[in-house]
Amino acid sequence: MISQTAVHARRLVSEAFAVSSARGYHYRVLAALQEFGPASQAELGRRGRMDRSDVVAAVTELAREGFVERSADPADRRRNTVTITTAGIQQLQRLDRALDTAQDELLAPLSVAERRALVALLGKVLEHHGGVPTSRSVADRPPNRS
Amino acid sequence: MISQTAVHARRLVSEAFAVSSARGYHYRVLAALQEFGPASQAELGRRGRMDRSDVVAAVTELAREGFVERSADPADRRRNTVTITTAGIQQLQRLDRALDTAQDELLAPLSVAERRALVALLGKVLEHHGGVPTSRSVADRPPNRS
């Protein structure tokens, strides 16, 4: 069962994150920022499959720790532009290393070829069910409209 | 990422369960009962990797719906013997069918051979990290003992 395996994955990952007192959302925000550059919070949510409201919390916490900066977007006053800081990049590198370790531990019983096979299979499944559906940009105005 | 795949798995599974208004814990209890026969709640927890306290809740709910019966074990008055009822067996079959459907949907993009390969790989990972560690029978008396 995939769920079973996921439990172990989660445990190892959270174990890895615990050291830096970070959570999954933090990592996803930082990773999305590093990969695609500064963005609005809604955009971060789309990149990382997070709900808008969860992005708010993650960004707030990251900002408090000095890993990102939240600034008003002059071009669009609805948006906040979120930027990763130098400290944030370092934190991301730390988390990446921790993640690598955890992954190694998780996949310990598998040969390199097997790991590649597993990743390929999971990728296939993910791609199929993939998309970026939870944009929520759709679910904003479901106040009853007959 | 395995976690990503797990998210989809979870969504499909809970979608499948939603119909019967059941949750993961319920299924695990019923499945464990069917597979190994009546047992104490602690035993159910070990079989299904659940915490004792979560078993309590699951059994209570299942009992309220008439899917299991909770009776005092005459041989050991600490224990409750939990037994699956006929209705419980039927419910389990329903859930099993729903699960099969969900799994089919999840693994839709994979050929039969690929599915077998995936299962084998995950099994390997699980077995390695396997065991039944969370018995909690160990974590009962961690009141500070210097």
Next chain:
DNA sequence: ACGGAAACGTTGGCTGCGCCAACGTTTCGG
């Protein structure tokens, strides 16, 4: 035989993750 250790059931609580609902504001488009 006795007393401490261990197992059991139960209550209650905490965290993380994935969601949805509603609001006020701002921007966009017909």
Next chain:
DNA sequence: CCGAAACGTTGGCGCAGCCAACGTTTCCGT
């Protein structure tokens, strides 16, 4: 110009995985 849409924010829900503590009962070593 006005309604629709997007954005950020607050607040809430459910499930899953845990841990802590309690009272009771049983087990085991001395």
